[in-house]
Amino acid sequence: MKLFKYISLLLVAAVTSCSTDSEDLKPVNETEGLIKIQTIENETHEAELYSESGGLQTGYNKMVLRLMDKSTKEFVQDADIEWNPMMHMETKQHSAPKSEVLKIPGTNTLFEGYIVFQMPENEIEFWRLTLNYSLDGNDYSMGDKISVPASEKRRVAVFLGTDDVKYILALVEPTTPKIATNDISAALFRMENMQSFPVVNNYRILIDPRMPGMDNHSSPNNVPLTQSGAGELYEGKLNLTMSGYWKINLQVENPEGEVMKGEKVEGTNEASSIFFELEF
Known part of the structure; x- marks a missing residue:
């Protein structure tokens, strides 16, 4: 009787081991979620x-x-x-x-x-x-x-700076904005020639989010975008206080604090000439 129980336990262990090995060998779908x-x-x-x-x-x-x-x-x-x-x-x-x-x-x-x-x-x-x-x-x-169709909202700004350099500024995050302080990131490049677009380092990107449909009101506690190191994205904080359409007005400053492009939203000027758009 004891021998029968011992053999039964071995069979259970063997089946469990085979089952585990089979699960371990199950193919991994590396493109899951894409x-x-x-x-x-x-x-x-x-x-x-x-x-x-x-x-x-x-x-x-x-x-x-x-x-x-x-x-x-x-x-x-x-x-x-x-x-x-x-x-x-x-x-x-x-x-x-x-x-x-x-x-x-x-x-x-x-x-x-x-x-x-x-x-x-x-x-x-x-x-x-x-x-x-x-x-x-x-x-x-x-x-x-x-196929590269136009995005529904403006996610990239191409402009000529005051230094006669053509820049490309692209929004990276947020892709799913929410009513909160959002992490915002962007990538900044300059056009060296028709084939070369190196990353621009050590600039600063000022943001002024506004809701044109709500008396153009802004929001507090926004943080300008800066780099943590050469070649990195520019990162800051974007405070969105309600859902709806937002225009993220931009100003791009060089390391000396000179504005390469973009205007303050103040007085009769309701928007910068360069901006991103979000709606949620």
């Missing part, structure tokens, strides 16, 4: 582009991608990837501010980065994304048109 934007391909590989919304829009866009080998149907785990967005206009072409494409820590196949599309597509002009990548000592390239 929606595919589109696939770009060449003769050897497919690149899947993802975002949280499943689309792109004018302004700051964080994207995730992964590469699949067409012959093995397996996703690539290690590659050096660069991307280059290009706006094809009627008379000229230009690129856009963009980050490096880096492997996402803790994942096997996912890479991420951001692109700031400073203008939307239209019936004639369009964006094309080219991916250049190195894999197992070989170099590859692929590219295709991508």
Whole structure:
């Protein structure tokens, strides 16, 4: 009887162990919570582009991608990837501010980065994304048109500063604003040429949120956006006291405190010439 009980316990332990091992081997869906934007391909590989919304829009866009080998149907785990967005206009072409494409820590196949599309597509002009990548000592390239419609609210400001430099200022957060003191972040770039848009460091971005539909009232305790280090986003605090449409008036100052662009909201001036928009 004791032997039977002992064997039964061993069988239970074995079944439990097999069940646990089976669960441990269950495939992980690394793109869970992401929606595919589109696939770009060449003769050897497919690149899947993802975002949280499943689309792109004018302004700051964080994207995730992964590469699949067409012959093995397996996703690539290690590659050096660069991307280059290009706006094809009627008379000229230009690129856009963009980050490096880096492997996402803790994942096997996912890479991420951001692109700031400073203008939307239209019936004639369009964006094309080219991916250049190195894999197992070989170099590859692929590219295709991508859809970049205008955002519903203004999320990017392109302007010429008082120093005759063209700047691109893009809202990053909040994407889901609330009645509270929100963390606000933005990315600031300068146009070096049609292909190069380096990050601008050590500036300051003043914010004055207003509700045009509510007598243009503002809110207290807003904190200007500053960097914690070179190459980082600009971060501050944005106090939204009620739901509705807000215009976030902006002023951009250089390290000497000189205003490169933007005006104070005071007297008869009800808005700055550069601003973001939020509505919730």
